[in-house]
Amino acid sequence: MFSLVMKSLKSLLTPLLHRYIHEDFHAVVAKMTIIDTFLFLIVHSIDKLGIWPKLPVFLGLFYLGIRRHLHQEYNLLNVGKTPTGVRFNPVDYPYRTADGTFNDPFNEGAGSQGTFFGRNMLPVIQTDKLKKPDPMVVATKLLARRKFKDTGKQFNMIAASWIQFMIHDWIDHLEETNQIELAAPREVASECPLKSFKFYKTKQVPTGFYDIKTGTLNTRTPWWDGSAIYGSNEERLHKVRTYKDGKLKISEDDLLLHDQDGIALSGDVRNSWIGVSTLQALFVKEHNAVCDALKKEYPDLKDEELYRHARLVTAAVIAKIHTIDWTVELLKTDTLLAGMRANWYGLLGKKFKDTFGHVGGAILGGLVGLKKPDNHGVPYSLTEEFVSVYRMHSLLPDHLALRDISSEPGPNKSLPLKEEIPMQNLIGLKGEEALPKIGFTSQMVSMGHQASGALELWNYPLWLRDVIAQDITGHDRLDHVDLPALEVYRDRERNVARYNEFRRSILLIPISKWEDLTDDKEAIEVLNEVYGEDVEELDLLVGLMAEKKIKGFAISETAFIIFLLLATRRLEADRFFTSNFNEETYTKKGFEWVNTTESLKDVLDRHYPEMTNKWMNSASAFSVWDSPPVADNPIPLYLRIPQ
Numbered sequence: 001m002f003s004l005v006m007k008s009l010k011s012l013l014t015p016l017l018h019r020y021i022h023e024d025f026h027a028v029v030a031k032m033t034i035i036d037t038f039l040f041l042i043v044h045s046i047d048k049l050g051i052w053p054k055l056p057v058f059l060g061l062f063y064l065g066i067r068r069h070l071h072q073e074y075n076l077l078n079v080g081k082t083p084t085g086v087r088f089n090p091v092d093y094p095y096r097t098a099d100g101t102f103n104d105p106f107n108e109g110a111g112s113q114g115t116f117f118g119r120n121m122l123p124v125i126q127t128d129k130l131k132k133p134d135p136m137v138v139a140t141k142l143l144a145r146r147k148f149k150d151t152g153k154q155f156n157m158i159a160a161s162w163i164q165f166m167i168h169d170w171i172d173h174l175e176e177t178n179q180i181e182l183a184a185p186r187e188v189a190s191e192c193p194l195k196s197f198k199f200y201k202t203k204q205v206p207t208g209f210y211d212i213k214t215g216t217l218n219t220r221t222p223w224w225d226g227s228a229i230y231g232s233n234e235e236r237l238h239k240v241r242t243y244k245d246g247k248l249k250i251s252e253d254d255l256l257l258h259d260q261d262g263i264a265l266s267g268d269v270r271n272s273w274i275g276v277s278t279l280q281a282l283f284v285k286e287h288n289a290v291c292d293a294l295k296k297e298y299p300d301l302k303d304e305e306l307y308r309h310a311r312l313v314t315a316a317v318i319a320k321i322h323t324i325d326w327t328v329e330l331l332k333t334d335t336l337l338a339g340m341r342a343n344w345y346g347l348l349g350k351k352f353k354d355t356f357g358h359v360g361g362a363i364l365g366g367l368v369g370l371k372k373p374d375n376h377g378v379p380y381s382l383t384e385e386f387v388s389v390y391r392m393h394s395l396l397p398d399h400l401a402l403r404d405i406s407s408e409p410g411p412n413k414s415l416p417l418k419e420e421i422p423m424q425n426l427i428g429l430k431g432e433e434a435l436p437k438i439g440f441t442s443q444m445v446s447m448g449h450q451a452s453g454a455l456e457l458w459n460y461p462l463w464l465r466d467v468i469a470q471d472i473t474g475h476d477r478l479d480h481v482d483l484p485a486l487e488v489y490r491d492r493e494r495n496v497a498r499y500n501e502f503r504r505s506i507l508l509i510p511i512s513k514w515e516d517l518t519d520d521k522e523a524i525e526v527l528n529e530v531y532g533e534d535v536e537e538l539d540l541l542v543g544l545m546a547e548k549k550i551k552g553f554a555i556s557e558t559a560f561i562i563f564l565l566l567a568t569r570r571l572e573a574d575r576f577f578t579s580n581f582n583e584e585t586y587t588k589k590g591f592e593w594v595n596t597t598e599s600l601k602d603v604l605d606r607h608y609p610e611m612t613n614k615w616m617n618s619a620s621a622f623s624v625w626d627s628p629p630v631a632d633n634p635i636p637l638y639l640r641i642p643q
């Protein structure tokens with residue numbers, strides 16, 4: 001009866017709604033409940049005015065909370081069949097398995113290695129326009145770096161390496177065994193380092209479903225389970241464990257060990273560089289330190305138990321640093337500072353949670369420690385669109401600026417430059433040979449003092465236009481690839497919506513002319529040259545780089561919406577961050593370890609007590625280390641108004 005009344009009310013309101021709501025949203029709103037329609041109206045009205053980033057923090061959080069709810073309802077699509085079977089008892093698996101199975105009690109395979117990427121919107125089949133416009137033309141005219149643009153003091157090379165470290169935890173597509181080739185058209189061939197290149201297609205697998213007929217598979221476990229250091233299956237895990245006191249292998253000089261082919265022994269080493277190996281080594285040390293602390297506290301614990309507990313703790317430390325340290329630097333506004341802390345601690349805050357434990361639901365008490373995991377009715381996975389918005393290779397510079405750590409730090413703890421090493425000498429196998437000569441401390445401090453590249457047009461490193469790609473085992477392939485061109489092709493091949501449809505699908509007002517996207521006259525000219533006037537043709541990657549940024553955001557708003565949804569989901573859907581985030585599962589000591597670690601700085605201080613004190617002036621290890629620490633603001637966080 002109630003629903004009938006609501007339905008009639010909605011049909012009465014529809015003509016009014018249509019007059020007010022952008023026409024591209026009429027269809028989706030027609031499917032919404034009346035409450036969601038009302039919530040959408042709030043968000044849409046604020047979007048029309050373009051003011052959410054300027055709202056006082058508490059109102060900004062309200063806006064983001066509503067948006068997140070709408071996306072949880074309308075932007076989580078399952079790919080593949082959901083198995084129906086007997087549920088397992090979580091008590092039998094109080095630890096993270098090697099391949100990510102047995103996390104979701106209702107679906108033992110969810111989030112495991114080799115499962116489907118999910119979707120945030122319906123696929124857009126582009127078979128007839130895989131090369132329209134030509135990916136090498138797009139890469140040459142709109143992406144290729146002209147002059148290096150950096151992020152000022154906001155985001156450093158540790159931050160860039162960190163996100164790659166996370167990618168190595170979460171996502172990588174399974175490929176076919178047959179190659180295809182892309183060739184540079186004459187109009188840009190002279191500017192393309194590779195006149196043509198070969199690569200392996202993404203493997204498409206039938207789903208057995210009607211609406212999304214094929215899908216792609218993730219070779220990494222999408223859970224936030226530290227698989228970049230532990231691997232995504234038993235075989236890899238076996239290679240990195242010592243089987244003594246729960247510990248992982250590490251060299252005497254605190255770096256990763258290597259096999260007979262020179263490949264680093266770590267969870268995931270494909271297409272990597274020494275910035276990532278340094279972080280992998282740091283978190284192996286963290287894992288081993290947790291093992292030591294647990295063994296001291298609980299001498300009866302055996303190798304396997306120590307390993308399991310230490311993995312839980314280390315994965316949670318990584319997730320926490322990402323949530324309340326890394327993301328806060330990426331999206332540097334008071335609203336996001338409050339939002340990210342609320343994801344971990346809840347609106348009631350850390351002090352309250354430390355004293356009284358998790359109280360209330362996700363909003364008051366935070367996602368972490370919720371009584372039950374919540375996947376919003378869709379089995380956990382990361383999504384195709386998530387992969388696309390994480391295409392952030394423009395964060396990478398052309399050189400690593402190696403600092404001289406033997407000289408005394410100058411003003412703001414700055415350090416003289418020792419050498420500029422081309423990035424292509426620091427990737428893959430070559431990089432692994434170079435790292436022991438540089439050493440852990442020089443590498444970390446140098447990355448700390450160097451700004452990352454900005455996610456803008458014309459800032460994609462040229463050295464990635466002729467780069468050795470590796471296979472899944474980390475061995476070099478024979479064929480070099482033009483990475484920006486390949487990325488444009490990948491999104492099309494994987495049926496990811498182009499920029500404007502992507503925006504529509506996440507309820508952001510689409511653009512109708514290039515001027516809606518950017519104020520840059522030259523960009524508009526080149527967009528016209530490549531895509532004509534058809535804004536629907538704009539590739540997602542190009543749109544994300546070209547979009548006017550919200551002040552303080554290092555990424556586009558379009559990318560941010562996918563983050564908002566999936567950063568929440570990575571915590572909320574995982575039983576080890578919710579129902580099993582407790583002393584019983586982590587041990588009292590382990591639980592305390594997570595609860596008292598707040599930042600990457602804390603981890604660095606634990607293992608290298610002299611490092612941040614001597615060389616880091618900034619408040620976060622992810623902003624450039626010679627920047628001033630943030631000045632105290634006497635206004636309570638929730639009441640602040642963005643400038």
Ligand code: HEM
Nearest residue numbers: 160163164167171172173271273387390391392427469490
């Ligand atoms: C020196 C550093 C890096 C190198 C050499 C490198 C190289 C590569 C290569 C060769 C691919 C495979 C492309 C394909 O076949 O489709 C790839 C994929 C990718 N990279 Fe990087 N990359 C680096 C850093 C980064 C960074 C900093 C990010 C930032 C988030 C990133 C994000 C990604 C993503 C999201 C993919 C797609 C994964 C997938 O298809 O599932 N990479 N990278």
